[in-house]
Amino acid sequence: MREGIKGGQLQLCSDEQVEGIHEGALEILERIGMKIENERALDLLDEAGADVNREDEIVKFPPSLVNECIDEAPRSFRLAARDPENDFMLEPERSYVGSCSGPPHVYDYEAGDERAPTREDLVESIKLQSQLPNIDMSWAMYTLRDDPMLGFINLYELLSNNDKHSCVLSYYGGDLTEKLVDMVELVAEEEDVTNKHLVTMYNEPVSPLCLMRGALESQFAWTDAGLPLLSSPMPDMGATGPMTIAGTAAQGLAESLGGIVIGQLNNPGTPMLMGSLPVPMDMRLGSHCYFHAERMFYQSFTAQWARKYGMPVFGTGGVSDSYGADYQNGAETAISLYGSILAGQNLIHDLGVIGSGYRNSLEVLTLLDEMVGMAKRVTENFEVNDDTLAIDVIEEVGHGETFLSKAHTREHGRKELFMPDLMKKREQANWSFNAAADAAHERVRDLVESADPKPLPEHVDEELQSIMDDAEGMSKEVDMV
Numbered sequence: 001m002r003e004g005i006k007g008g009q010l011q012l013c014s015d016e017q018v019e020g021i022h023e024g025a026l027e028i029l030e031r032i033g034m035k036i037e038n039e040r041a042l043d044l045l046d047e048a049g050a051d052v053n054r055e056d057e058i059v060k061f062p063p064s065l066v067n068e069c070i071d072e073a074p075r076s077f078r079l080a081a082r083d084p085e086n087d088f089m090l091e092p093e094r095s096y097v098g099s100c101s102g103p104p105h106v107y108d109y110e111a112g113d114e115r116a117p118t119r120e121d122l123v124e125s126i127k128l129q130s131q132l133p134n135i136d137m138s139w140a141m142y143t144l145r146d147d148p149m150l151g152f153i154n155l156y157e158l159l160s161n162n163d164k165h166s167c168v169l170s171y172y173g174g175d176l177t178e179k180l181v182d183m184v185e186l187v188a189e190e191e192d193v194t195n196k197h198l199v200t201m202y203n204e205p206v207s208p209l210c211l212m213r214g215a216l217e218s219q220f221a222w223t224d225a226g227l228p229l230l231s232s233p234m235p236d237m238g239a240t241g242p243m244t245i246a247g248t249a250a251q252g253l254a255e256s257l258g259g260i261v262i263g264q265l266n267n268p269g270t271p272m273l274m275g276s277l278p279v280p281m282d283m284r285l286g287s288h289c290y291f292h293a294e295r296m297f298y299q300s301f302t303a304q305w306a307r308k309y310g311m312p313v314f315g316t317g318g319v320s321d322s323y324g325a326d327y328q329n330g331a332e333t334a335i336s337l338y339g340s341i342l343a344g345q346n347l348i349h350d351l352g353v354i355g356s357g358y359r360n361s362l363e364v365l366t367l368l369d370e371m372v373g374m375a376k377r378v379t380e381n382f383e384v385n386d387d388t389l390a391i392d393v394i395e396e397v398g399h400g401e402t403f404l405s406k407a408h409t410r411e412h413g414r415k416e417l418f419m420p421d422l423m424k425k426r427e428q429a430n431w432s433f434n435a436a437a438d439a440a441h442e443r444v445r446d447l448v449e450s451a452d453p454k455p456l457p458e459h460v461d462e463e464l465q466s467i468m469d470d471a472e473g474m475s476k477e478v479d480m481v
Contacts, residue, residue: 001087002136004094005372006379008307008344012300017246018308021301024250025257026063033060034209034258038216044265066257069264075310077271079137079228080197082187082454083163088136090228090273092306095341097317097372098137099129099365100349101154101169101202104145107354107361109441112324114359117142119153126161127451128362128444134372137165137200139349141360148475152468155180155199159187159464161453167349170203174217179471181225183464190460197271200228200347202314205255207235216262223263223270230347231259232275232314236288239281245297252276253305260311273347275302275314290319290356291332296339303344315345318368323355325363325437333368341375366440366447370422377418388412 033051036042036059046052051060076091088096105114106121125141140154147153151171158166170177180201188196201222205211222229233255235241241248256274263272278298279288299315306313317340320332333351340348351372352365382388393408403409422439432438456464 001085001089002096004088004096004136005341005376006093007095007341008093008303009379010300010339010342010344011304012297012343013304015304018301018304021246021249021253022305022308024246025253026066028209028250028254029061029066029257030063031060032209033058034205034211034255035059036211036216036258036262037213038211038220040220041211041216041262044262048265061258061261066261069261070257070309070311072264072268073260073272073311074269076312077228078195078197079165079200080188080193080195081163081165082159082191082193082198086136086164088165090271090312090346092310092312092344092346095315095344095346095348096136097337097341097348097351098135098167099125099139099141099352099360101139101141101167102143103141103353103355103358103360104143105355105359106142107324107359107364109325109361109363109437114323114355117144119144119157122154123157123161124448125360125362126157127448127453128365130162130164130453131447131451132366132369134369134376135164135351135365137167137347137349138162139167141352141362141365149468149472151176151180152183152471155183156464156468158199159183160456160461161451163454165197166199168199168201170201170215170218170222172218173214174221175474176471177218177221179467179474181221181227182467184227185225186460186463186467187456190457196226197228200230200273202230202232203259205231205233205259207233207240207255208251209255209258211255211258211262219259219263220266223267223272226267226270228271228273229263230273230275230314231256231263232273232277234277234279237278237280238283239288241278243281245278245294248278249276249298249301252278273312273314274305274309275345277314277316287356289321290316290350290353291321291336295336296343299336299339299343299345303340303346306344306346312346315340315343315348316350317341317345317348318351318353318364318371319357320354320364321356323359325361325367325434325440329354329364333364334371337368337371338375341372341379362444363437363440366443367422367436370420374418374420382416 322329
């Protein structure tokens with residue numbers, strides 16, 4: 001089982017600030033409410049004592065209901081993989097990292113530019129993630145544009161080419177999501193995964209304060225099956241959220257909790273994650289910023305929600321607004337990765353996302369895999385005891401001599417320091433401007449070529465293809481979301 005990283009060493013927000021955001025979110029839910037575009041959800045909320053205006057589809061949530069549903073949600077749960085060695089326990093005390101789905105462009109390192117992704121690119125991204133030692137979960141990293149079967153292609157390739165836990169986006173309404181559930185349950189049964197938790201779905205409330213019809217249908221289908229689901233909005237400060245950190249934090253928490261309440265009312269005890277991924281609107285350009293200095297505040301207060309509510313929290317790290325592997329990219333990905341881990345977010349995604357969410361880079365992901373190894377070393381801390389204080393060795397060496405030949409140096413030289421392979425120390429003669437990124441590019445090729453995923457049994461593959469064929473026929477009759 002994967003152990004994750006013991007984060008949470010950095011808390012930028014006071015308990016009073018976190019409590020203020022909590023109180024603000026409860027007031028938003030009780031006084032303003034959320035637009036709920038789903039009759040089944042309105043029925044559940046009405047029966048639970050919420051103030052439901054069916055004509056306007058506005059629901060106001062009493063704080064007692066919100067707190068009851070938070071208490072129903074499990075504090076920790078096991079996320080499974082086809083290889084049980086890659087299972088992990090998701091809980092507020094541990095951080096796990098991965099890439100994400102969504103970007104519509106591949107960053108082509110050799111060309112130094114973007115291009116449209118192919119299905120082969122998508123498969124390569126999954127094989128790479130399965131091979132990288134510090135990546136805990138896999139996503140299909142690219143959006144195959146204009147393909148209505150994207151969600152099924154993503155899930156099929158993840159189930160076929162990945163031995164880690166998988167994550168998918170919510171693309172469809174209820175009927176098609178039920179077909180996705182069928183695919184997950186088929187493979188889980190074949191692999192004897194008793195809890196079926198092979199795949200987590202990301203279901204995103206729409207800011208400000210909306211849970212859309214299709215997304216709720218998808219949430220119901222997924223939680224009916226008891227599969228893990230995360231409810232996390234992405235409000236834009238100044239556009240779909242207030243132009244203040246506190247205001248956007250409170251609104252985002254309210255939106256996340258709205259999804260949590262409906263999930264727990266539908267199937268109490270369903271594994272769910274809370275979270276909010278605010279991004280500010282850059283008023284100079286009219287675009288949103290994936291990286292900004294204030295991101296560390298968001299990482300801190302959302303991680304502190306996990307400890308306050310006793311629920312795992314979704315997070316973002318390793319991101320950059322740069323469109324390539326340059327200085328800006330290195331600085332932003334490093335700061336945002338360390339911010340997410342040291343804050344203690346639990347399921348951290350978006351490693352390798354560049355260009356403000358428009359590109360995914362396999363090279364950047366590979367460099368960040370090594371950086372996660374560095375973060376693990378830092379969070380493990382160091383020992384202080386008679387051996388590590390080394391006073392006897394210092395006395396033996398004395399004044400002005402060297403420790404190079406000592407057994408103590410040889411013993412601890414193998415374990416005291418993290419020694420990177422990509423971002424390693426180089427002599428000046430072997431250095432070049434893009435040495436680390438070039439090394440990452442070579443590693444990407446080597447790992448993808450050497451990947452040998454365990455194939456699905458032929459009868460399972462055939463049944464998956466049959467489910468997808470049925471779904472494709474349904475997609476022509478169902479409104480795509």
